Amino acid sequence: MTTQNDSSCIAQFDPNAMPVHAAQAIVRQWAVPVTTAERVALRAALNRVLAEDVASPIDVPAHDxxxxxxxxxxxxxxxxxxxxxxxxxxxxxxxxxxxxxxxxxxxxxxxxxxxxxxxxxxxxxxxxxxxxxxxxxxxxxxxxxxxxxxxxxxxxxLAGEDLAKGQSALRAGRILRASDLGLLASLGIGEVTVRRRVRVAFLSTGDELRSIGEPLPVGCVYDSNRYTLSAMLERLNIETLDLGVIRDEPAALEAALRQAAESADVVLSSGGVSVGEADFTRKMLQTFGDVAFWSMAMRPGRPLAFGRIWSGGRAAVGRPALFFGLPGNPVAVMVTFYQIVREALIAMSGAEPQPPLAFIATSAQPLRKRAGRTEFLRGVATRDADGRWHVAPTRSQSSGVLSSMSEANCFIVLAHDRTDVDAGEAVDIMPFDGLI
Structure with missing residues (x-):
């Protein structure tokens, strides 16, 4: 049994596609943290990024x-x-x-x-x-x-055994969690200085897309990508601007991208970055943006554009917006977001990105894999009575089958140079819990 059950498995590799690790390195270099800070009440600080160190104003405990x-x-x-x-x-x-x-x-x-x-x-x-x-x-x-x-x-x-007066309690760049808010409250601190939230504008492109509530003509589909993007951004506490569905018309797409670049730190589009006849994004970005890469050696998610755009064109003064042109297929949107976009947004928020949790499991069945690209299969991981992890791919690995993401609980990560996997071999898995 194999897991490559969609037509994309026989497509030829793009020799110019960028390896995932190289793409991630470029994105890290371009992801400049926001500098503006604001003062917020403790109850409004959950998942915000601390902008300055917090020193304890008291001994904790205050007395022996x-x-x-x-x-x-x-x-x-x-x-x-x-x-x-x-x-x-x-x-x-x-x-x-x-x-x-x-x-x-x-x-x-x-x-x-x-x-x-x-x-x-x-x-x-x-x-x-x-x-x-x-x-x-x-x-x-x-x-x-x-x-x-x-x-x-x-x-x-002893007094001060946990924290002495004047000692650093939390460092700048920390994403504030529930335990951190409790710690700050125990110090009598009711407000903290945090980085402003990163603003992300997102849109979908395609004449075949319809929004929920609209009639669905033959050949059309409801747009799911904006809903998954919105939810994934919300998990990161990102300020969002939904620009809706943009038709495959050059003027409309250019106006939407310029508007997005003017109002946001990051622009996410889904669709419009492949080689189809109606894909205008590549041509437009040549006039008012820079592109670092157009294709990645990964599956799903090969057609991904990354660069930056200026609302007024390349000669415009001011900070450009980062641009991620994600694929149109729903699963590919989620995979590329988690493997490429997520880390950039965390870095731009002023926090130090941490690698997603990953561990080793035994593959329950053979997996077909060609060297030369990183593959992220949707998998279902289970633990046996001895505490060992096993993983099997979902029934479909097509990048258009979004139900497979709901069925799965992890990614099976097959590295760039890896080839076929036999049943019983060890593979890396990345659990969704905490990621999605």
Missing amino acids: NSAMDGYAFDGAALSGHASSGDPTPLTLRVAGQALAGHPFEGTAASGECVRIMTGAAMPAGCDTVVPQEFVTRTDGERIRFDPQRFARGANCR
Whole structure:
């Protein structure tokens, strides 16, 4: 059994197609981060990119406190037992109690302890906590325990142990997650400075495309690419501008691209970059843009244009917009977005792109592969009782079958120089979870 069940498997390789790793390197070079920053409330900062380091304005924790429910006392009482090996239990008188938010007001004297709850401030004169499960309460006022089981300072969290006042809490360039917002709130910080969101304008091209709600004549299809693009951009917290469906007319396409370049940092189009007679994008970009490459050695997604465009033409002053001319096939749009576009958008947001999660699985069946291009097959990964991962391709690998992306839970990544894969061989997989 093979996975190459669509007609594109027999197409000749383009000798001028750029390898995926080389294309990714060029995109990284051209992806300049936005510089504008803004101040936002903490509740509005999720998934925003931090524009400056945040230093802790306080010690965290703010005071020495107990890590356990138990009894706090002066650890000096342990020293005589530890040095002599004396097995006699240590007996202490309970002088009071300390609760979280309700500290013990006095000072524990020698031979005394304070009943203490987790998180409560350590009483004056105390630096050690014996957990309650190691204590025998002899009467209402005294406890005893084996002192050789504990060292001075046990179960005491020191002020500033997590973060000292003035210490860096979060670094600029970090994408703020839920845990980061909790950390900032614990420091009493209610606002942060973040990079402005990257603006992306996107459009679909093709006379055969119809928007949802329109009649569907024979030979036409509903445009799905704008919906998948919109959703993928939203996952990256990108500001979007949907320019709709543009017909295969040079004037309309040029006007749309110029408008997009004027209002956005990045322009994404789907369709219009192949060699078809009605594809005008290549000719237009020669008049008001630069193109780094037109074709990539990958499947799906070979026809992909990358460059930059100026709204007023090449001689215009100002920052151009990056341009990604994605293929028209729905699966190819998603694959090229995740393998090429996504990293550029993260970099432009001011964050440091991290490689997508990938790990090794055993191929459940043979896979046909020719060296000379990177292939991203849709796969279904499962884990056996021994914890080993196995993966099988979806039933269809046609770049026009969008249902295969919903069926799959990962990409099977076959590297540029790899050839056929036998059943039982190891392959790299890239899970959708966290990516899509």
